[in-house]
Amino acid sequence: MRTNLETQQRLLEAAGEIFATRGFRAATVREICQRAGANIAAVNYHFGDKEGLYFAVLKSCSEAALKKYPPTLGLKPTATGEERLLAFVRSLLLRIFDEGRPSWHSKLIAHEMAEPTKALAALIDKVYAPALKQLEMIVRDLASRPASVAVVRQCLFSILGQCLYFQNSRPAIQHIHPEQGFAPADLERLAKHITQFSLAGIRQATK
Amino acid sequence: MRTNLETQQRLLEAAGEIFATRGFRAATVREICQRAGANIAAVNYHFGDKEGLYFAVLKSCSEAALKKYPPTLGLKPTATGEERLLAFVRSLLLRIFDEGRPSWHSKLIAHEMAEPTKALAALIDKVYAPALKQLEMIVRDLASRPASVAVVRQCLFSILGQCLYFQNSRPAIQHIHPEQGFAPADLERLAKHITQFSLAGIRQATK
């Protein structure tokens, strides 16, 4: 009962990376098994079929991402709205630019958006919607005065859009601005910019 | 010499729609030919291979999008920076939410970002980079004072990100906010929000 779990684990690892880079459909079971050092039949034996493996990968990566960058963000209850916004933005950027599972998670979601599978709805409910809800609290807190649902929502879109841009347009960014780095210091600068930019935007939208 | 062009045209139409929804790899020649009412061999006869058809589609869709929403935006030379920003944002949103070729173009780019093909670099140089350059002029004009390259760039990212969010996360948006409409009036409201939000952000970043 050890090699069993080890093989499953290796498959999850290999599949996570390959699904993240190629998407569900373009990823091949053969490539996954080869990288995992497993037989071609291993996927069907351990996960039923390719789709079962994919769902398991999504589950595994979601949990890994939420564990490495927990929604609480390690903030004190006394943190100001601005601090919480910065923490939210920073954690999102860190997840996007991380190497390994957390970034797989972002890439998997990106692929789902471009070419949805049956897993999309559940993934949104489990990961995407809670993050939005959390951001909504922050924005309401930062608003100059009680804001309408529509205005708050537009601010959410503006903030999320600024962060996810680096997920969804990275090839273009790197092609046009090859000198732009994304080391931790760069990300911190970026997070601060997005936070300040959004703070001004929120105040403008709720003044 | 008539049916010839007609078949090529039908193939381009059908392929545009299918490549846009499924991406290059997941789209099948058979489905494209069926929708175009052409024989399976038509793609290879007229475009060499599937990739040739894909390149032709990209070219066709780029031209169609730039023709329907030209970079000049129909603005007077006397337009203020704010008007030009609004026009830029609006045209981008219109292209994203359009039905037909202009939206195919956006979707094709989105697929390229998620799973790049050999066409990506040329596509960026031809379409993406010029738009960025144009936006850069607007931002520099709106800055409170001469801004560094880095600050301007971050503002570009912020604005583009807000717009492209609706391209790259639409499934999530529609799932979480099913009541959110995207009729012309909604898009106008959205464009105004993004413009005002960004205006405040730019001023904050360049103060």
Add this chain to the structure above:
DNA sequence: CGCATTTTCAAACATATGTTTGGAACGATT
């Protein structure tokens, strides 16, 4: 019309890919 070129078509081909299968190897338990 007669002929050459172009275009269309049904079928076949070659390859890739998810899945199944029957048996072998393995590990735990008695």
Add this chain to the structure above:
DNA sequence: AATCGTTCCAAACATATGTTTGAAAATGCG
């Protein structure tokens, strides 16, 4: 050591897909 359930594996299978082919149909032209 013997047995039983689990896991692994090489091979085969079924299907999907891009491409090719050779002939038929259509088209242009004198």
